[in-house]
Amino acid sequence: MDTKVEALEGSQKKLTVTVDAEEIDKRIKKTYKDFASRYNFPGFRKGKAPRPVIDSMLGKEAVRAQVTDDVVNGLYPIAMDDNDLISIAQPDFDLSEELVTEHAPFTFTVTVKCRPEFELDSYDQVAVKLPSVEATDAEIDEQIDELRNYYYTFEDAADDAAIEENGFAEISLAATDDKGENIETISTDSRLYELGSGLFPEAFDAALEGLKKGDTTTVKMDVSDSLMGRGIEGDVTIDVEVKQVKTKVLPELNDEWAKETAGFEGGVEELRTRIADSIKQQKEQMMPRLRENEALYALQKRVLGEAPEELCSSEEQNLLQNFFQQIQQSGLTFDAYLAQMGMTPADFKDDVKKQAKDVTLQDLALDAWARHFDIQVSDEEISEEFKKSGVDDPAKLEKQWRENGQIASLRAGMKRTKAIDAIVADLAVEELKPGEKLQSVEDEEAEEKAAEAEAPKADEAPAEAAAEGEKLTKTALNKLKVAELREKAEGMGIATDGLKKAELVDAILAAE
Incomplete structure (x- = not known):
């Protein structure tokens, strides 16, 4: 087998494969024997049918077609390997000689799109910045804070305190499906709930943000993609009452806590050294x-x-x-x-x-x-x-x-x-x-900043956003804080007194 590679436009290559006549004759002879053994030919024992009989029964070009198929499909990958070519798309075969011919060489060509061979703008020594293997004070403090997080407690917040983003609250839930039947897996008289925990969809958390002790709200949504909504189809209506806004309290970092709770006899100094x-x-x-x-x-x-x-x-x-x-x-x-x-x-x-x-x-x-x-x-x-x-x-x-x-x-x-x-x-x-x-x-952060620079600013007026081909969405609005939503709503002439976050979002979308 002889091969020749010709570079075409882009990363395309034209591979020409030529198989000598001796190899073609050998394959034709073998294929006739295979056919004679594979099929039953009347009047002849298995494997003994002569060529004219095989050609008459299976078609004059059956053997040539089989050999051609075997040559192309069998030698193409080997020819690619021999020339260190790796195709990244379907090859395009050009069989100028449709079928192999006895006593003659056979040539086929294939155009392939290969992996591009790019250059680098420099082959100089690669330089990087890496952190020291020594622990920094900030890293030690971060680990200690994580440890303290294992021993947190909750305290009741002031009665006029509002639920903040990623905040905590004790709530009661009464959930019903689209038929009005109670959903026991969601309904509860009391649940300590953390906003942003992923138990419910983001829209549920958005509806709670800004609520205070004694406030109630009703949320209707599809919860099937959330952890609490597995196996529940259709919209679910959830009546929520805030029983108490909670504040997460971490233990004070001192020798007493380090010794008695965290188990470090040497106190805070040993804790920092071990970490x-x-x-x-x-x-x-x-x-x-x-x-x-x-x-x-x-x-x-x-x-x-x-x-x-x-x-x-x-x-x-x-x-x-x-x-x-x-x-x-x-x-x-x-x-x-x-x-x-x-x-x-x-x-x-x-x-x-x-x-x-x-x-x-x-x-x-x-x-x-x-x-x-x-x-x-x-x-x-x-x-x-x-x-x-x-x-x-x-x-x-x-x-x-x-x-x-x-x-x-x-x-x-x-x-x-x-x-x-x-x-x-x-x-x-x-x-x-x-x-x-x-x-x-x-x-990664540079890419995110570039994307943010191309998008309309959060405080951009809806008319200006629309002028640049952008449209306010419920998802985008739910990501804003209550104060930002009130400012945006007031800028649109919406009376915001008494409106909760979910109501502010709906009002802004309706006004737009």
């Missing part, structure tokens, strides 16, 4: 992965090109498949995971898309690095990789991969591993200053 040691140990364990992650984020910013949609979509599917396998193994449901992470399905989707784009760009950056520094992977190294897989017969598995044209992808992955290992080994590291964040986090 500092624990933080340092955790940082040391995560530092290798953190070095690699930050190096990849820094490297992807050097890519001169945009991540192809085909590669991003493929990576997105890989991430989703791995994610759902992991939560299934952990016993979590998708809804429970979202509630635990404080995410909506839309947030999750956006996060996966961003991860897929990041991974794609990082892979393309590593490909460029490997090409620039001529990083190679030998056949011996590939064979060794199969031995490391732990299968009973690594040589057999390698043979299957080679026949299926899967070696190019494996080689590319091994080159990337070598590239990132070399980059991390030569990494220039600067210690983060107090309050400074990791580069990857700064990238």
